[in-house]
Amino acid sequence: MRVLFWIIITVLISVKPVNCEIIFSEVLANEPEGWVALEWIEIYNDSSEHADLHDYMLVDGDNTITFPEGTIDSAYSYLIICRRLYSTDSGVCFENYWGDSSGVWGDAESEYYAVCEAGISLRNSCDTLYLLNSDSIIIDQCIWNDPADGRSVERNDISDRFSDWHPCYDPSGSTPGRANSACPSDNQSYTLEVAPRLISLSGTSRFITISYTAPADVKINLTVYNDSARKLKTLLDNSYNTYGTINWNITDDNNHPLSPGLYIISFRITDAINAFKSIPIVIAP
Amino acid sequence: MKTIILIILLLSALAFAMEGPDLILIGDLYVPQSNGFSLACNTYENRGVDVVLCNASLYNISSLNWIFAGANVHSRFGSLSVSFRDYGISELYKSTKLSLYLHKPVYKNISLGLGYSRKEYNYGDNFYNSASDVFSFGAGLKLRSISLSALIDNLTYKKQSFNNDSELCFSLCWQADDLLTFHALYFNDNRKHERLSFGQNLILAKQLNLKAGLLTCPDVYYAGFEIVYKSFVFGYTYFDIGGLPDCMRITLSYR
Numbered sequence: 001m002r003v004l005f006w007i008i009i010t011v012l013i014s015v016k017p018v019n020c021e022i023i024f025s026e027v028l029a030n031e032p033e034g035w036v037a038l039e040w041i042e043i044y045n046d047s048s049e050h051a052d053l054h055d056y057m058l059v060d061g062d063n064t065i066t067f068p069e070g071t072i073d074s075a076y077s078y079l080i081i082c083r084r085l086y087s088t089d090s091g092v093c094f095e096n097y098w099g100d101s102s103g104v105w106g107d108a109e110s111e112y113y114a115v116c117e118a119g120i121s122l123r124n125s126c127d128t129l130y131l132l133n134s135d136s137i138i139i140d141q142c143i144w145n146d147p148a149d150g151r152s153v154e155r156n157d158i159s160d161r162f163s164d165w166h167p168c169y170d171p172s173g174s175t176p177g178r179a180n181s182a183c184p185s186d187n188q189s190y191t192l193e194v195a196p197r198l199i200s201l202s203g204t205s206r207f208i209t210i211s212y213t214a215p216a217d218v219k220i221n222l223t224v225y226n227d228s229a230r231k232l233k234t235l236l237d238n239s240y241n242t243y244g245t246i247n248w249n250i251t252d253d254n255n256h257p258l259s260p261g262l263y264i265i266s267f268r269i270t271d272a273i274n275a276f277k278s279i280p281i282v283i284a285p
Numbered sequence: 286m287k288t289i290i291l292i293i294l295l296l297s298a299l300a301f302a303m304e305g306p307d308l309i310l311i312g313d314l315y316v317p318q319s320n321g322f323s324l325a326c327n328t329y330e331n332r333g334v335d336v337v338l339c340n341a342s343l344y345n346i347s348s349l350n351w352i353f354a355g356a357n358v359h360s361r362f363g364s365l366s367v368s369f370r371d372y373g374i375s376e377l378y379k380s381t382k383l384s385l386y387l388h389k390p391v392y393k394n395i396s397l398g399l400g401y402s403r404k405e406y407n408y409g410d411n412f413y414n415s416a417s418d419v420f421s422f423g424a425g426l427k428l429r430s431i432s433l434s435a436l437i438d439n440l441t442y443k444k445q446s447f448n449n450d451s452e453l454c455f456s457l458c459w460q461a462d463d464l465l466t467f468h469a470l471y472f473n474d475n476r477k478h479e480r481l482s483f484g485q486n487l488i489l490a491k492q493l494n495l496k497a498g499l500l501t502c503p504d505v506y507y508a509g510f511e512i513v514y515k516s517f518v519f520g521y522t523y524f525d526i527g528g529l530p531d532c533m534r535i536t537l538s539y540r
Binding site: 197198225227230252254256259261262276284 | 343344345346348349373374377378380406408409412413415450476478502503505526527528529530
């Protein structure tokens with residue numbers, strides 16, 4: 001019995017503790033706008049020590065990717081592993097999409113977080129990604145299932161590697177190098193701006209610009225009503241496009257110009273959250 | 286809320302008050318508030334004066350104001366209605382309308398109506414101003430407990446393309462007994478938009494009237510009541526509007 005006890009103690013002492021502080025925090029597998037080289041993985045070092053990741057590995061199906069030599073994730077910091085950091089053929093790359101397109105990462109205020117390039121190739125639709133430490137032990141994994149175009153998946157709580165994942169709620173679609181987006185309440189995290197609020201049919205401009213942003217996974221309806229609540233123009237009908245700008249030429253659904261009067265632009269989002277905002281506008285003679 | 290209103294409509298002998306074209310608050314009244322043009326063949330045996338004051342909360346837009354005031358004089362020669370409506374958003378839009386409507390029995394159960402309205406608009410804090418004159422023509426026929434009427438509204442004598450929202454309306458009103466009335470209306474505007482309205486009114490007690498109904502395009506369900514105290518009537522109507530926030534209207538009348 002005593003021998004068995006000492007064997008157990010010896011085994012426990014000899015086993016290196018698994019480093020649980022390095023975790024996936026966000027993954028963008030389905031690139032925005034149909035690009036194919038913008039995918040990236042964000043990991044977070046949830047400890048007060050620098051982490052040397054050169055022995056760590058990413059496993060995605062049959063692909064095993066090692067981190068470049070000297071890859072360091074600073075304490076309590078994010079590190080982005082992207083497919084293409086710089087562009088060699090004037091194509092799109094991480095630096096010119098999320099940075100300032102200077103060709104150098106880190107020379108702008110927006111480029112404050114660490115980024116390294118690795119040969120990742122993530123499936124857009126659904127996939128599982130594993131993170132292995134230097135002892136080839138799986139310390140984290142991320143599973144995504146058909147994320148929207150340009151929409152990352154984020155960990156609910158980056159201090160808990162067992163926490164679930166959610167589609168990014170940020171209107172931009174992802175939050176590389178910064179805190180993950182929080183699930184918005186009904187009355188926040190969406191915007192609706194209309195300009196001008198007063199337009200004249202005798203003026204030179206016949207367009208009203210409507211800009212909006214909304215969280216991910218919501219249906220958006222943007223509708224114009226007259227002041228008797230009659231629906232005149234449907235600008236967005238159950239759209240999943242969570243941000244955009246519309247130049248409305250002040251006509252109704254039959255392409256007839258609207259009469260002078262008061263109109264109401266209704267912005268309604270449903271599904272993941274429910275919210276409503278209306279802005280009155282005026283068309284003058 | 287819609288369900289509740291529908292259940293009330295189906296299960297009870299509720300209610301309707303002929304709301305007329307102001308059903309969705311913004312529209313304008315042509316005829317006495319307490320009657321409506323579907324009752325156009327009334328002979329106005331009860332001579333007197335109605336005065337009504339309405340205020341509404343619209344679409345949860347706090348800056349949007351709507352106030353209506355009107356007076357109706359009834360005599361054996363017919364009725365004359367004068368109404369004023371002020372509506373708009375400060376510094377953005379203001380619309381006022383002064384209306385006259387003359388309604389007169391012409392032959393047995395047939396009556397005719399003629400309306401004139403002067404509309405004035407201020408846009409952008411007086412930056413743009415405009416005014417227009419519009420006319421309304423109505424005709425009614427009363428057959429015992431059924432009243433039929435037709436109305437052509439919002440006709441302009443100047444064919445301004447931006448102010449040509451004329452509308453044709455047919456209505457049928459059936460007074461089941463002294464307490465219960467039903468109505469149905471059909472609207473068709475010059476843009477070929479069609480609407481239907483159904484409703485009922487129940488005088489539950491001498492001091493309490495109940496009303497409810499619906500309108501299509503837009504889908505509006507409404508329910509309300511009127512409390513009568515001597516010559517004063519306090520009315521409240523709640524409007525459930527499909528695509529926009531709800532509306533409420535408070536009415537104070539003297540009859």
